[in-house]
Amino acid sequence: MGYKVAVIGDADTATGFALAGASYTYVHAGKDRTLAKLAKFMTSEEIGLVFITHPIAEELGAEFRRMMRTKKLLPVVLRIPDKTGYAPKVDELYELIKRTVGAEIVVRAEGG
Amino acid sequence: MAAVAVVTPTRMELLKLKQRVSLAQKGHDLLREKMDALVIEFFEVLRRIGEARTGALKQLSLAHRTLSVCSAIMGTIETRQASMEAKRELEVEISTRHVMGVVVPTLEVDKVERNALARGYSLHTTSSVLDEASKEFEKALGLLVKLAELEGSAHAIARELERTKRRVNALEYILIPQLKAALKFIEMRLDEMERENFSRLKRIKAMLEAGA
Numbered sequence: 001m002g003y004k005v006a007v008i009g010d011a012d013t014a015t016g017f018a019l020a021g022a023s024y025t026y027v028h029a030g031k032d033r034t035l036a037k038l039a040k041f042m043t044s045e046e047i048g049l050v051f052i053t054h055p056i057a058e059e060l061g062a063e064f065r066r067m068m069r070t071k072k073l074l075p076v077v078l079r080i081p082d083k084t085g086y087a088p089k090v091d092e093l094y095e096l097i098k099r100t101v102g103a104e105i106v107v108r109a110e111g112g
Numbered sequence: 113m114a115a116v117a118v119v120t121p122t123r124m125e126l127l128k129l130k131q132r133v134s135l136a137q138k139g140h141d142l143l144r145e146k147m148d149a150l151v152i153e154f155f156e157v158l159r160r161i162g163e164a165r166t167g168a169l170k171q172l173s174l175a176h177r178t179l180s181v182c183s184a185i186m187g188t189i190e191t192r193q194a195s196m197e198a199k200r201e202l203e204v205e206i207s208t209r210h211v212m213g214v215v216v217p218t219l220e221v222d223k224v225e226r227n228a229l230a231r232g233y234s235l236h237t238t239s240s241v242l243d244e245a246s247k248e249f250e251k252a253l254g255l256l257v258k259l260a261e262l263e264g265s266a267h268a269i270a271r272e273l274e275r276t277k278r279r280v281n282a283l284e285y286i287l288i289p290q291l292k293a294a295l296k297f298i299e300m301r302l303d304e305m306e307r308e309n310f311s312r313l314k315r316i317k318a319m320l321e322a323g324a
Contacts (some may be wrong), residue, residue, distance in 0.1 A: 003203065005202050005204060012183075013176075015179065015191060015192050015195040016176065016195075016249040019198050019245060019246040019249050019251065020202070020249035020250040020253040021198070021202030022202060023200045023202065040132065047220065048204050048206045049206075052255065071266065073215060074217065076260045076264040077260075078256060078263055080256060081171075081172065081173070083176035093158070093263070093266065095265065097313075100270045100274050101151065101273075
């Protein structure tokens, strides 16, 4: 079944993804409004994939993390860097490993 | 332990408890195996994320660079306007797959890369750098969809892993010791009763012999 793609990001990210064919783009403007929009994306039946940029995800903070914990399988939410290439210091994937495996294990790409 | 106090020291109860212990142990072993398999799967996914992520992020930053060039040449407003005119009907095929009883998403997208005519913005008012930027973003989007699938799987597996771990620990550190303690209590109690009976019989026998 076909699902649509949604993007929450700064203006440039939204522009780029709109050019690439993402159906919904939302330009971040204030925490509360973005949260409301995100909640709408999360409950939408036709959206299967949500991209959100790292700085915004970080700004949304605990509320965002709570949403990620309680969400269903769909939509899949992926955090992406914005045009500054900003990525958080604590990688959420490593957090995940630490929590589930109980040890810190660094996974590197081959040759990386 | 609290559970010890409530069991009645009978042979029937002993048998029942023995059965429960063996069942709990069997469950524990099975869950352990499931956990091991999940860990293997989890690391496989993590390894693939590592590979996919580098490629996708590189492509994304390249896309952002081309878009910046496009904004510089065409103007920011025009670029944005073109993005609004663009056809935005990308569809991602999403289905689910089972890995060790865990439902993980699979995302698939065909034809991310379109030709300039299919994109929907007007060609004679836009520059070729816009086509370039769109192309790079389409490529990036394709890679990110794959990455999203992997990260979605990792999260689903991690959640299941956590749940399994909790159950294994509950069995290993709480239920099984509790049952074993109850078992031991009953055995001791039965032994004690046996000894009591034995000495009672001896005493009665002695009394009878003394009386005879």
